[in-house]
Amino acid sequence: MHKLRFVFFLTVFSILLAGCTNDNLVDTNQAMPENNWAYAKSVKATVEIKDINEPYNLYFKLRHTADYRYSNIYVIVHVKGNGLNRNNRYQYKLAKADGEWLGKGSGDLFTYNFPLLTNYRFAKPGKYQIEIEQNMRDNPLTGISDAGITVAKAQVK
Secondary structure: OHHHHHHHHHHHHHHHHHHOOOOEEEEOOEEOHHHEEOOOOOEEEEEEEOOOOOOEEEEEEEEEEOOOOOOEEEEEEEEEEOOEEEEEEEEEEOEOOOOOEOOEEEOOEEEEEEEEEEEEOOOOOEEEEEEEEEOOOOOOEEOEEEEEEEEEEOOOO
16 A cells, blocks of 8 residues: 555656756846846846757746836847847837736736747857847836846747
């Protein structure tokens, strides 16, 4: 009977452990001092791409407080390395027209995970630098708790 219990718990533990794995190559998060995101405080990450046949998803992670004054945010994303120099400006909606925040969270902290590039294939293997800077009129931008970057292998279906 004890042997059967041991096998059962070992099986359950193995299944739970396998469910905890992810395909993130990079997962950064940078806290903003005093909830202020200044132009000079860009979020940076370096990712090493080994398989150019593999598609990747790049995400912008953001958390803000209820003190954030706008219903959207503009950011500029730079992806550089191995001859690539890609710069894009993105706008993300953070609130509905009535002011209700769209992010997940409770209290006065709201979390978002926005897509930057989906199913993206890098042309060459090697290291790439990703940098995200806020592109709003306010400097510093008040109410931003932290921001980050995730690079993950795309789930092929």
